[in-house]
Amino acid sequence: MFQNFRQSMTWLHTWFGLVIGFVLIVVFFFGSLSVFDREFDRWALPDTRFDPQPMPSFDQVLLPALQKIEPDEADYAANMPLLHDPAKGPLTPRIELPADEYWAYTTHRDPVLSMGVGFGVPLARDPDGHNHIHGNATIDPRSGAAVRADQLKIGSEWFYPMHYSLNWPWMNLGIFIVGLAALVMLAALVSGVVMHRKVFREFFTFRPKKHTQRSALDLHNLTGVVALPFHFFFAFTGLVIFGAFYFLPVSQFQLKGLHDQHEVVEAAETGLPHQAAGVPAPLASVDAMVAQAKQRWAGRDMAGEVGFLMVHHVGDANSYVSVYRAGSDRVALVGEGIHFKGSTGELLFEDPPRSPVSEVNEFLTGLHLQHFEHWLLRWLYVLGGLLGCMCIATGFVFFVEKRKRQHAKAGVQGSRVVDALAVTTVTGMVIAATGMLVANRLLPADLAGKGDWEKAAFFGVWALAMLHAFVRSAPVAQARLNPAWREQCWTIAALAVAAVLLNGLTTGDHLVKTVFTDTYWAVAGVDLSLLVSAGIAVAVVRLLARREQAQCPTPAQADTNSSDSAAEVAHG
Amino acid sequence: MKHHTLRWPAITARVAAGVFGSYAFTWGFAAAGVAALVGLGVEYHDAETGMLMLAFLLFLGLFLWSFTATSLLRVWTVLAGGAALLFTAAWAIQRAILA
Numbered sequence: 001m002f003q004n005f006r007q008s009m010t011w012l013h014t015w016f017g018l019v020i021g022f023v024l025i026v027v028f029f030f031g032s033l034s035v036f037d038r039e040f041d042r043w044a045l046p047d048t049r050f051d052p053q054p055m056p057s058f059d060q061v062l063l064p065a066l067q068k069i070e071p072d073e074a075d076y077a078a079n080m081p082l083l084h085d086p087a088k089g090p091l092t093p094r095i096e097l098p099a100d101e102y103w104a105y106t107t108h109r110d111p112v113l114s115m116g117v118g119f120g121v122p123l124a125r126d127p128d129g130h131n132h133i134h135g136n137a138t139i140d141p142r143s144g145a146a147v148r149a150d151q152l153k154i155g156s157e158w159f160y161p162m163h164y165s166l167n168w169p170w171m172n173l174g175i176f177i178v179g180l181a182a183l184v185m186l187a188a189l190v191s192g193v194v195m196h197r198k199v200f201r202e203f204f205t206f207r208p209k210k211h212t213q214r215s216a217l218d219l220h221n222l223t224g225v226v227a228l229p230f231h232f233f234f235a236f237t238g239l240v241i242f243g244a245f246y247f248l249p250v251s252q253f254q255l256k257g258l259h260d261q262h263e264v265v266e267a268a269e270t271g272l273p274h275q276a277a278g279v280p281a282p283l284a285s286v287d288a289m290v291a292q293a294k295q296r297w298a299g300r301d302m303a304g305e306v307g308f309l310m311v312h313h314v315g316d317a318n319s320y321v322s323v324y325r326a327g328s329d330r331v332a333l334v335g336e337g338i339h340f341k342g343s344t345g346e347l348l349f350e351d352p353p354r355s356p357v358s359e360v361n362e363f364l365t366g367l368h369l370q371h372f373e374h375w376l377l378r379w380l381y382v383l384g385g386l387l388g389c390m391c392i393a394t395g396f397v398f399f400v401e402k403r404k405r406q407h408a409k410a411g412v413q414g415s416r417v418v419d420a421l422a423v424t425t426v427t428g429m430v431i432a433a434t435g436m437l438v439a440n441r442l443l444p445a446d447l448a449g450k451g452d453w454e455k456a457a458f459f460g461v462w463a464l465a466m467l468h469a470f471v472r473s474a475p476v477a478q479a480r481l482n483p484a485w486r487e488q489c490w491t492i493a494a495l496a497v498a499a500v501l502l503n504g505l506t507t508g509d510h511l512v513k514t515v516f517t518d519t520y521w522a523v524a525g526v527d528l529s530l531l532v533s534a535g536i537a538v539a540v541v542r543l544l545a546r547r548e549q550a551q552c553p554t555p556a557q558a559d560t561n562s563s564d565s566a567a568e569v570a571h572g
Numbered sequence: 573m574k575h576h577t578l579r580w581p582a583i584t585a586r587v588a589a590g591v592f593g594s595y596a597f598t599w600g601f602a603a604a605g606v607a608a609l610v611g612l613g614v615e616y617h618d619a620e621t622g623m624l625m626l627a628f629l630l631f632l633g634l635f636l637w638s639f640t641a642t643s644l645l646r647v648w649t650v651l652a653g654g655a656a657l658l659f660t661a662a663w664a665i666q667r668a669i670l671a
Contacts, residue, residue, distance in 0.1 A: 008640045180591070186632045236628060243624040250603040251620055254659070258607060258666050262616035357618040361625070 009191040017395055018418065020184040022425045023166070025392040027178055029429055030162040031234070032385030033155070035370070035378050038109040039522040040155025044440045044454075046507040048140070048147060049523060050111045055104065055306040055326075056141040058286035062115065062309075065144045066102045069117045069135040070095055076133050080121065083131050088123040097121070097133055100276070102311040106141070108328040108373055109522075113141045152451030154440060158458070159433070164238070167455075172246060178238075179247050185235040192224055212547065213401035220394035223387045230384040231391075237368040240361070270349045272339055273318035281317040284345040293323040293338040296350065302336065304329065307371075311342060320348055328373045332359065333366035389426075396422035400476065408479035416476040420469040420484070427488035428465030434495040434530065435461035441502035465491075480551060486544040489537040496534035500527045585644055593651035594634035600658025602627040607665035 002008035033040065042049050056062060076094045084091055101118035118132035138147040152158060161167050168174030206218045224231075239247060251259040267274045290306055297304055307326025313319040319342030324335035337351040354362065366372070370381065400422065404415040439457035443450055465488060472484040503523070504510030514524035602623050609619035634651065641647045 002639070005640050009636075012636070012639045183628075183631060183635060187635055190632070190636060239628045240625055243628065244620060248599060248602050248624055248627055250599065250606060250662075251616075254599075254603045254662055255606055255666060257670050258610060259616060261670060262610075355615065355618050357622045361621045364625075 006194060009194040013188055013191040013195055014399070016184045017188050017392075018399055020181050020188075021392045021395055022421060023177055023181040024185055025389055025425050026166065026429060027163055027181055028385050028388040028392065029433075030159050032382045032389070033433065034160040034163045035381045035385070036525065037153075037155030037160045038107070039525055040159060040437075041153040041157075042111070042520075042522040043437070043503065043526040044154040045147070045151055046445075046509070048112045049507075049509065049520060050142075052109055052111050053106070053113070053141045055106055055113070055290075055309065056144075058104075058290065058309065060287075061139075061141060061144045062102075062104050063283075063286070065137065065139050065146070066099070066104075066115060066117055068146070069115070069137050071097050071117075071119045071133045071135045075135075079133060083121045083124050083126075083129075083133075085123055085125040092122050094133075099314045100132065100312075102314055104309045105307065107307065107326060107371060108305075111140075112138050112147055114138050150449050150451055152454050154436060154454065157451075158436070158455065164242070175242065175246050179242065182235040182238045186232060189224070189228060189232050189235075192221075193228075196221060211401075213398060216394045216397040216401060220391055220398055223391040223394065227384050227387040227391070231388050233364075234368060234384075237364045241365050241368060270339070272320055272349055273313065275318065276313040276316040277318040279317040280315055281319060281343040283311065283315070283319065283321075283342050286311070286321055286345075289321050289340040289345050290323055292340070292345075292347065293325075296338055297325055297336060300336070302329075308335065313342070317343060319343060327366070327371055331366045331372055332362040333369060333371060334362055393422070393426045396426070404476055405479040408477060411477075413477060416473050416482075419476045419482050420466075420473040423469035423473075423482060423484045423488060424462070424466040427485060427492060428462055428469060430492050430533070431465045431488060431495060432458050432462035434492060434499055434533070437499040437530075438495050438502060441499065441506050481544065481548050483548065486541050486548065489541045489544065493534040493537040493541070496530040496537070500530050503527060582644065585648075586639055589644070589647045589651055590635045590638035593648060593655070594631055594638060596655035597634055597651045597658065598627050598631040600655045600662065601630055603662035604658040604665065607662045607669070611665050611669050 002011060071094050073094065076097075080091065080094075097119035099117050100120035102115070103118075104113060104115040106113045114136065115138075116134055116136035118134055121131035121133060124131040137149065138153075139145060140147060158167065164175060164178055165172070166174035166178060168177075206215070206222055208215050208218075210218075244251060263274075286309070290309070293306070294303070302325070304325045305328075306323055307328075308324040310322045310324075311319060312322065321340045321342050322337050323340070324337045327334050334354070335351065338347070339349045340346065341348050370378065396418065400415045400419045404419070407413070407415045436454055436458040439454050439461075443453055447453065468488070469482070469484045472487065473482050476482050500511070509520065509523050511524060511527055514520045514527065605623040605626070606616075606619045609623065610616055614622075638647050638651070
């Protein structure tokens with residue numbers, strides 16, 4: 001198909017990069033925002049703006065709150081008929097389902113605490129299966145009071161899932177598309193290096209005064225090379241994190257027999273009961289178990305707080321409590337789990353030291369998921385992610401610049417369509433994110449289903465940006481710039497400033513307060529980042545306006561320009 | 573670059589080989605590798621974690637090779653044949669261990 005190795009790599013880089021690039025830039029951008037997902041949560045939910053809290057008392061705070069949780073209506077409606085066997089007896093009504101599993105989770109950046117109940121399904125079709133209807137809640141750990149369920153945590157429940165699933169849960173298709181995008185990212189890095197032999201020189205090459213095509217390619221190469229190990233690492237570990245569950249689930253299919261045999265052996269080794277006994281039993285003080293777990297961690301010279309806590313087989317004689325350590329002081333995502341008998345609080349099992357393979361794995365995935373406490377590194381992640389966005393965006397620009405004169409002459413619309421899609425995924429995406437924040441502050445706080453309105457605003461604004469990008473794209477077909485780039489940068493600047501002003505007006509947490517008088521960096525950080533984004537957007541507007549004016553050539557000039565650049569590309 | 577020499581059927585066959593053919597081979601490699609390591613006494617989850625990490629690098633290599641190899645027939649023969657062989661090997665090893 002191709003004449004040589006380099007040509008095949010160029011083809012691969014160009015076309016996969018273009019098609020998958022539209023997905024990749026979304027993954028990179030929302031991945032960058034997810035680094036500060038909890039901070040976006042605070043910005044979006046003003047009544048949760050207080051300091052992060054440690055895991056509160058289970059006996060006094062968590063247990064009463066867990067007992068108030070009901071099975072989720074949608075989960076019940078969708079899954080109960082699948083799990084329950086009508087031949088064995090009648091369907092249990094939703095609110096009468098027995099609790100089978102409790103969990104609670106917090107991190108060093110969480111003022112509020114997530115918790116949930118897995119409710120058992122009586123008379124299940126497959127009694128050995130994972131028969132759970134879920135119910136989740138978020139509480140203020142200081143009081144145990146529930147935070148409203150229809151409020152959306154914009155950072156951790158919208159930007160973060162956007163990063164790994166495009167918020168498209170149907171058949172997990174979003175996750176698989178992101179997985180393919182990660183593979184293509186790896187391939188684009190390898191093929192990009194092959195294409196450009198002069199990797200070291202490109203590290204230092206940026207000629208902003210040259211015409212757009214040349215400077216776009218310089219910037220594409222520079223951002224691609226400077227963050228190459230970072231990008232390779234994130235695409236690879238992204239695949240590894242979801243590998244066993246989604247991308248290569250050999251253990252769930254072809255090797256299920258081998259895997260299940262291992263589970264039985266493992267259960268026998270740990271002594272943790274896999275099944276409920278069917279005999280009711282009370283729950284002993286979990287606080288006492290937590291205290292013992294903390295003592296044991298301290299004994300291993302890794303004193304710490306509880307990050308995750310789980311009660312299995314609630315109310316049963318076989319109930320056991322698993323206490324996991326919050327890993328905020330190390331890269332590897334480790335739990336150091338300690339397990340206690342629920343009815344007595346006696347120690348059942350301590351997770352053994354990890355094997356070298358799982359140490360490598362936990363280090364790699366921990367470095368991707370960054371639950372550790374390191375603010376400088378957190379910002380470097382954002383920088384690396386945004387460099388990835390720049391790399392992809394300049395790739396789009398280069399693709400269009402290289403072809404648009406040719407296409408204009410031939411009268412084809414290819415570069416016009418690509419350019420409009422690039423506007424949609426570059427500036428349109430930023431408009432969607434900032435538009436969502438503005439909607440969050442404009443919608444009344446007590447609006448029912450507020451989160452759904454915010455999601456609608458996100459996609460609605462994005463769709464409008466796409467429409468605008470296509471409507472304004474005609475000049476590209478004449479080898480000129482699409483004014484939508486400039487206009488959408490104005491929109492970004494306006495929305496970002498509006499979001500900061502609205503936050504100050506509706507919550508009273510303006511920057512003077514959050515930075516100086518009553519410092520609260522989570523909200524101040526989002527506000528300041530929005531203002532910096534607005535500043536960059538205005539700078540880009542000015543630059544684009546200059547370029548648009550400079551390139552209003554007569555047709556004759558356009559011809560000479562294009563032959564000049566053709567010569568330059570041949571040399572470049 | 574002579575893009576006009578590229579034909580859609582050839583491109584589709586390459587892309588299908590790169591994505592689906594390489595995936596099938598990678599699956600077979602992971603399954604056979606995990607089964608073989610477990611057979612050699614490696615703990616199951618260690619075998620799984622280690623093989624999956626290698627498998628994604630292999631996937632990348634196969635994906636790239638699907639486009640660089642001159643003969644499309646060879647690409648499909650290696651990917652489909654290798655996938656079938658590895659898949660069978662995984663099945664046979666698992667059967668032997670569980671027996």
